[in-house]
Amino acid sequence: MKGLHIIADLYGCRNTEMLTTSDKLRELCVAACKDAGLTVLGDHFYQFEGLDATQQGGATGAVVFAESHLAIHTWPERSGATLDVYVCNVTCDNSGKAEQLFEVISEALQPADLLVERVWRGRDLPLKKRLAAVQ
Amino acid sequence: MKGLHIIADLYGCRNTEMLTTSDKLRELCVAACKDAGLTVLGDHFYQFEGLDATQQGGATGAVVFAESHLAIHTWPERSGATLDVYVCNVTCDNSGKAEQLFEVISEALQPADLLVERVWRGRDLPLKKRLAAVQ
Numbered sequence: 001m002k003g004l005h006i007i008a009d010l011y012g013c014r015n016t017e018m019l020t021t022s023d024k025l026r027e028l029c030v031a032a033c034k035d036a037g038l039t040v041l042g043d044h045f046y047q048f049e050g051l052d053a054t055q056q057g058g059a060t061g062a063v064v065f066a067e068s069h070l071a072i073h074t075w076p077e078r079s080g081a082t083l084d085v086y087v088c089n090v091t092c093d094n095s096g097k098a099e100q101l102f103e104v105i106s107e108a109l110q111p112a113d114l115l116v117e118r119v120w121r122g123r124d125l126p127l128k129k130r131l132a133a134v135q
Numbered sequence: 136m137k138g139l140h141i142i143a144d145l146y147g148c149r150n151t152e153m154l155t156t157s158d159k160l161r162e163l164c165v166a167a168c169k170d171a172g173l174t175v176l177g178d179h180f181y182q183f184e185g186l187d188a189t190q191q192g193g194a195t196g197a198v199v200f201a202e203s204h205l206a207i208h209t210w211p212e213r214s215g216a217t218l219d220v221y222v223c224n225v226t227c228d229n230s231g232k233a234e235q236l237f238e239v240i241s242e243a244l245q246p247a248d249l250l251v252e253r254v255w256r257g258r259d260l261p262l263k264k265r266l267a268a269v270q
Binding site for chain 2: 001044045064073122
């Protein structure tokens with residue numbers, strides 16, 4: 001369960017094509033997962049329609065891999081996207097793979113700014129709670 | 136982009152069947168999304184094999200819905216699971232849907248303990264950064 005979860009909100013993304021084309025976004029995400037050495041199990045992506053004829057719709061999707069998941073949602077009308085990368089440590093520390101995946105995807109979207117939080121998943125409970133949890 | 140992301144690590148889960156059966160986990164997650172009033176677009180779930188003949192494997196998956204996503208990974212050998220529920224506010228505050236979804240899934244797994252963090256996604260950047268991001 002232990003592993004690094006990178007949570008990023010991207011603002012002012014200049015790669016409009018990537019924000020509005022689920023096929024391209026899917027291709028980017030799946031390739032980046034494989035390049036990071038992750039074992040892709042499957043994915044689901046979806047193309048939204050624009051709110052009216054003048055707008056292009058956003059894209060959304062998730063990649064499930066053996067070491068956890070990537071999820072991404074785009075809002076082209078706000079030039080924004082939210083990105084989650086969670087890579088658990090199966091037999092070794094996989095934090096580097098999480099950082100690589102995050103870097104490749106976020107750089108591809110060309111954000112002007114971003115808010116990033118890193119959450120360590122599966123932290124050990126305090127001993128008292130651990131003992132209670134196994135009873 | 137704005138919305139509540141609930142990040143939960145579940146320990147000492149007593150519902151072993153749910154931890155080890157991806158079909159049942161998928162059924163639970165998709166139904167809970169629909170019951171919370173979310174628009175399910177698709178999903179991908181996967182059943183792991185056990186490390187050896189004496190062990191049952193874990194389950195993993197993600198549900199993509201119009202309002203963002205749910206992701207869940209289980210570790211039956213540790214009686215644990217990690218759960219992510221992110222529901223963005225499309226036309227109204229959807230925090231209640233995120234809380235409902237989180238409650239239904241986590242209660243179904245019957246954890247003895249859990250660590251929960253709530254992250255507000257898509258927060259406004261400070262004005263100076265916002266102006267820079269649109270240039």
